[in-house]
Each structure stands twice: as C-alpha cells, then as structure tokens.
Amino acid sequence: MDFLRRSMKKIIIIVIAAIVIIGAIISGGYYWHKRQNEPPPVVVYQDIAEVDNDIARFEPLYKAGKLRWQDIYLLGVAYMQKGRVADAAKILEEVVKLHPNFYKTYESLGMAYYRMDDIEKAVSIWEKVVKMSPQTVHLEDMINKGKQRIELKKRVVSLEQEMKQGQVDWQKKFELAILYIATKRVADAKTLLEDVLKTKKDSAEVYDVVAQAYAMSGDFEKAVNAEKKAVKLKPKDENFKKRLAEMERVREGFKKGEYHKNRQ
Structure with missing residues (x-):
C-alpha cells in the first residue's frame, strides 16, 4: 500500500508539473505572438x-x-x-x-x-x-493624384517626341512648358517659355505661366515683372491680379529676410 501511495503521489506531482509547464508554454507563446504582431508606436517628430x-x-x-x-x-x-x-x-x-x-x-x-x-x-x-x-x-486621393501624374508624364513624353521630329507649334511648346512646371522641371519650362515668347509676346497667359516658372525657381523679381505684363495685357483678369499681389508680397518678404528667418 505504501508503494502504491508513493507511486500515485509521484504521478500526481508529474501531472501537476506537466500542467504548469504546458500552461507556461501556452502563455509564453501567446505573449510572444502578441509581441510579434503588435503595431509600432506612432512617432511624431518635433525637430x-x-x-x-x-x-x-x-x-x-x-x-x-x-x-x-x-x-x-x-x-x-x-x-x-x-x-x-x-x-x-x-x-x-x-x-x-x-x-x-x-x-x-x-x-x-x-x-x-x-x-x-x-x-x-x-x-x-x-x-x-x-x-x-x-x-x-484616405490613400484613394493619392492614388488618383498618382494616376494623373502618370498621364502627365505620358503626355510629356509624347510632346517631347513630337518636338524631336520638328512637329511642334508654339501651342504645343506652351502646353509642354506647363507640364514641365506641373512635374517640377522648372528649368526646362523656362527654356521653352523663352522660345514661346518669341512668337507670342502679346499673350497674357504666356506671361502668367512665365511668372509662375520664375516664382517656382525663387526669382520673384522676374516673376513680378512677368506677372505685371500679364496684368497689363489683361487688366480685368482678377486671377492675374491676385497672383501679382501674392508674388509682390513674397518678394517683399524675401527682401526683409522674413522667409530666411522662417527657415532657420
């Protein structure tokens, strides 16, 4: 009987130990899985x-x-x-x-x-x-913008190919210049616009785009001068007037060092 009791006691101890070990394994596995799958913290950098x-x-x-x-x-x-x-x-x-x-x-x-x-x-x-x-x-907006940019790039390639073949009039050069601005190829845009102005010195729209190109490159003196020509050619156009006022404001801000201070 003593032998039987001792054997039963050992079996019970082994069973309890096994239950504890299995529980620890399951618990540890759960927390490991949770740790592996928890998302990274949201980081907002101050500087x-x-x-x-x-x-x-x-x-x-x-x-x-x-x-x-x-x-x-x-x-x-x-x-x-x-x-x-x-x-x-x-x-x-x-x-x-x-x-x-x-x-x-x-x-x-x-x-x-x-x-x-x-x-x-x-x-x-x-x-x-x-x-x-x-x-x-929320990424739907970015997807749509991306698709629009893809189409713009395709149109740029098409117009560039036409230019190489000598099949481009001033209207297409002007369109290509606008597309260059939209795709941030400002230097290329300015080169084309200078060529367009040789043909269209009386176009307010051309001077308006020239002004925007200069503004994007940071030359607000030339931007203001070009926008003034646009306003002179179309004095009733409120959009031209608004852009001129904004460019003059930014130009004065640069002269006073306001934008330089903001970038420090």
Missing part, C-alpha cells in the same frame, strides 16, 4: 534632431541584425523624415517581407516611391493596401 537620434539609435542595431520588424519600420520612417527616401524604400521593403500584414508599411513604402518619382510603383502599392485594409481609404 530634425529627434530624427537623427532615432537613426543613430536604430542603425547599429539594424546592421547587427538585432531589430524587431517594428523598429526596422521606425528606422524606415526616420529615413523618410530625413529625406533618405531610397534608404527608406529599401528598409520598408524588408519590413513587408518580415510582416506583410501591417498596412502602414505599404502606405510609407508607396510614399517613398512617390517621392522617388516612381509613380507607377507607388500607385501599385497603394492600390494593394487599399484592398487589404479599410483604414487606408
């Missing part, structure tokens, strides 16, 4: 110094292979804030492979490609994530 601090903190750990996917994502976000968009894209592509279900990675990755002017890839990524998560409905 560039905070961005630099995060990059300095994360980069060595990333190179050593010691970062969780959440922190790799945050490194990608810091790169984006720093303007290192190519590095951001590379990092975020890695996060997609490590954890493909986090929608914000696709959102940031698409923006990286958008800023690298790979609009087709950006739109493709955003379209994918919009289908994946209802929390990304």
Whole structure:
C-alpha cells in the first residue's frame, strides 16, 4: 500500500508539473505572438534632431541584425523624415517581407516611391493596401493624384517626341512648358517659355505661366515683372491680379529676410 501511495503521489506531482509547464508554454507563446504582431508606436517628430537620434539609435542595431520588424519600420520612417527616401524604400521593403500584414508599411513604402518619382510603383502599392485594409481609404486621393501624374508624364513624353521630329507649334511648346512646371522641371519650362515668347509676346497667359516658372525657381523679381505684363495685357483678369499681389508680397518678404528667418 505504501508503494502504491508513493507511486500515485509521484504521478500526481508529474501531472501537476506537466500542467504548469504546458500552461507556461501556452502563455509564453501567446505573449510572444502578441509581441510579434503588435503595431509600432506612432512617432511624431518635433525637430530634425529627434530624427537623427532615432537613426543613430536604430542603425547599429539594424546592421547587427538585432531589430524587431517594428523598429526596422521606425528606422524606415526616420529615413523618410530625413529625406533618405531610397534608404527608406529599401528598409520598408524588408519590413513587408518580415510582416506583410501591417498596412502602414505599404502606405510609407508607396510614399517613398512617390517621392522617388516612381509613380507607377507607388500607385501599385497603394492600390494593394487599399484592398487589404479599410483604414487606408484616405490613400484613394493619392492614388488618383498618382494616376494623373502618370498621364502627365505620358503626355510629356509624347510632346517631347513630337518636338524631336520638328512637329511642334508654339501651342504645343506652351502646353509642354506647363507640364514641365506641373512635374517640377522648372528649368526646362523656362527654356521653352523663352522660345514661346518669341512668337507670342502679346499673350497674357504666356506671361502668367512665365511668372509662375520664375516664382517656382525663387526669382520673384522676374516673376513680378512677368506677372505685371500679364496684368497689363489683361487688366480685368482678377486671377492675374491676385497672383501679382501674392508674388509682390513674397518678394517683399524675401527682401526683409522674413522667409530666411522662417527657415532657420
């Protein structure tokens, strides 16, 4: 009987120990899974110094292979804030492979490609994530803007090909100049507009676009002069008058150093 009692006692102890171990394994697995899938914290940088601090903190750990996917994502976000968009894209592509279900990675990755002017890839990524998560409905606007930019780029290519073949009149040169401005190719726009002005010195619309090109390049003196010519040719056009007033205001601000102070 003593032997039987001792055997039963051992069995009970073993069973209890097994239950405890299994419980610990299940509990540990749950918390590990939760930790692996919890989203990264939302980061709002107050200044560039905070961005630099995060990059300095994360980069060595990333190179050593010691970062969780959440922190790799945050490194990608810091790169984006720093303007290192190519590095951001590379990092975020890695996060997609490590954890493909986090929608914000696709959102940031698409923006990286958008800023690298790979609009087709950006739109493709955003379209994918919009289908994946209802929390990304706001990206519909960016998708539409991206598609518009793709069409603009196609039109630019078409007009450039026509120019090479010598089949472009001043109207198409003017259209191409406007498209250059829309795609931030301001220097190319100004070159074309100078050519257009040789033919259309009496066009208020041309001078208005010339003014916008100079304004985009930061030459507000020339921008104001061009807009004045537009207003002189069409004195009743309220849009021209408003743009002239705004350009004069900005020009005076630069002269007083206001914009320089704001950038410090």
